[in-house]
Amino acid sequence: MHGEEEDVFDSVTWESASAPYDVDHTAMQAGPGFKQSTAGAEEPHGPHDPKWEGYLITIVKDPVKELPETKDAYVSYLVAAKTNLPIFSSQTPSARRRFQDFVFLRDHLVKDFPACVVPVLPDKHRLEYITGDRFSPEFMERRRLELHRFLQRIARHPMLQRSTLLRAFLESTEWHVYMHQHLAHPPGPEPAPGLIDNISDTLLNAFARVRKPDERFLEMRESVDKFEDGLVLSERLWNRIRGRTNDLMTDYHDLAVAVQGLGFLESGITDPLNHFSNTLLEFSALLRHKTQTSTDPFLVHLHSLLTYSHANRAVLKLRDQKQLDFEELSDYLSGVTLERDRLSAIISGHAGSSGLGLSAYLKDKVDAIRGADDDRSRVEKMRKLDIKIKELQDAVTTAHETSDAFSDETLREQKIFQHTKEAEMKEMLSNLADGEIEFYQSAIDEWDRIIPIIQRIRVDV
Template identity: 60%
Template sequence: MSTAGDHHPDDGFTSITWDQPPTSQHDPIGVYANNERPPLPESVPSSVDRAENRPMAMEGASREGEHTMPNWGGKWMAIQVREPTKEHEGSKEMFVSYAVRTITNLSGFPTTPVTVRRRFQDFVFLRDHLTRLFPACVVPPIPDKHRLEYIKGDRFSLEFIKQRRLDLQYFMDRLARHPTLQRSQLVNDFLQSTQWSVAMHKHLSTPSPDGRPSLLDNISDSLVNAFTKVRKPDERFIEMRESIDKYEEAMNGIDRLIAKERSRTEDLAQDYVDLAASYQGLGYLESGITEPLNRFAEKMLDFSTLLKELDSKTVEPFLSHCHSLVQYSQAHKSVIKLRDQKQLDFEELSAYLSAVVAERDRLAALNTGHSGAPVGISTFLRDKVDQLRGTDDIHTRRERIRKLDIKIKELQDAVTGAHETSTEFSEEIIKEHNIFELSKQAEMKEMMGAYADGQIEMHQRAIDDWDRIIPLLQKIKVDV
């Protein structure tokens, strides 16, 4: 199904593969004021930086242990949202802008990397207009401007901006993975244009592919609303919806378990603080082993700190990614629901055509002296009224037949168009489901890997700390 937007000649995708250029890292990045925008620390290179340093990876070279990103016919894109900066700080016009850095081998990008700055409203514009221009695509969601689940403080607080940057990173990563959206002119302008306000006005004037009125708009509401469900559901999309529901249920289950583990870890961290205080008190009573006991208490405090860092650096991003994936799957279900509406349009038009043809045949039968097929109560009552008014003559019926013939021709064309639209939309949804599954797998691998790495790092640091304190404890002499 063709969608609006400019496309490049290499937009054909005959196969789907996964190559090894790295995806974006989601490490929190600080907020800078007064237009100070320092680079990322060298210890945390971005996916774009690592891609630049490994050009062979961009051609599909496999590196074991690296995160995967999609390669569509040899074309790829990596985007990073970073360096949030407060603009016009102290004034009523204050807002936060983000650096959007892109590296890709798409032909629409003559030079890379390219960096532009965009504010949150620009991301909202991008998402809304991609949804309008590509109705058959699963356009990834972004959090609502006024969403408050994760806010600690106002919308200019470090915690709020940190979470928003992470959500915008998820959004751009998914656009970069999508073979259609990544090549759209709107995304191209968003990632490159130095005159973004001009580009926005140009896209505002672009007509929507569904903007033209259809014959359904002229059908009475009583007929359009006669069917609330698809009469002939497609098993492929039923299974598709069921699989997404099961995935959401599983992700919500993981979310509950990790949240419970997080709560217990917070309690454990506090218990270690309390236990450290007890050992410090004991150290003052035991003059011969005061130093070892105090050092032991310090390690307990260090372990408590490690548990708190695990929560902020590993568990919290994991839960945030879980929520984002559930929202992404809900966006997919919305597109499947739109496909059902396309099929419902076809079924409604077909039923309307059948009713008009039956009425035309009935009038033709009356003109030839036959009684015609049985009619409903509404048609029977209308015929009786026409007889009472004296308008039920052969000339009136011929005029009605002529008008019905015109309506039948219009409906036949509309039914054919609705069927083609429904079929093409269904084919696009199957492709979109494949893209969604691949993107979901990549994100799940990245999310689980980051969670495992965080746990391993925390426990390794804890082991090292306890190993250093053991020799000191072993030197304690106990008289038996």
């Protein structure tokens, strides 16, 4: 795996047909969110259906504090994977990475694949960094789980799972060298827009709206809105349940102390009351255990799924931006063409045929005052406008092709997001149900043991 030079990573052709190789169906089903592309007998692929070339199962584990007792201390995580994708040099790649490496991976996947829904990394929790608690076992485990979920979402994506950057992240022994090479030679370099361009685009797009919205994407946005509203409502509800469960936990603990005190007063039934008190304490501990192992992870996963949906919303917004660019360029081209036709009409002696109204009339008057209303000036303007029209026509064609291509990719991304969302919700709700079943089963066992003891209590009045 590590024998080859790390600066050589073959590019991947995304639309290439999958290489024929034997696949273990049992292992493939173990890959969460993976959908076999060769099972198309019952599910024929549409033009916007995602196509998986294999499976990639990742795990983030074993957080370790590196360089302890120094100012450069950090936490590294073991990243391991199991895959049958042919681009990997090993079926079980692994490497140690720190949080900044995950940040680099995420930032550059967003740049390299702008049409893909790249999951969001967990917050940096700056308070923990300031207080020094970022090396506590609880914080490291919480961060490990969030990074595991982040990498799992990337591994489920049929395009991102085959990116050369992810391959290097999982198996490169010279990751820092590869990062510098990636920065020096990005896959698709684009010229950085100037400050004026950024300001004008911001002001233009702050008030612009797509004039011919696509019904498909309107339905997608409505579906995303409903999904996020459901997540927010569920998160609010479960936070309330968590708070009331903590209140119940405290109440049962206080009741246990009170029953134990009653046992000291009632000497004839001290032993049964002590058993009852212990059961109340055990039930309070079960409530605490359920909150820590079931409710809290469920709430964290809910919030993580909400941020993932925000990333999906950002892709939909970017698609609208591509369509808006096409519409604005088309309008600009139409305006320049009309101006060129107006000048041509004036030169040919048909000034009234332009029909551009008050604005054209005022422009002609201004040109007359400046002395730029002679035919020679108009011919020069027409020549410049012809050049601009040719440039705008090329730009409009490119913008139209980009908008259509981005729309197709967005349709494909929505199906990928739907697959991932369904897999995660199944996992999330299954874990919640398992936690609830474990809690109630343990509670039933505890109460079944104490009920006969309570029933044997006899009090002489």
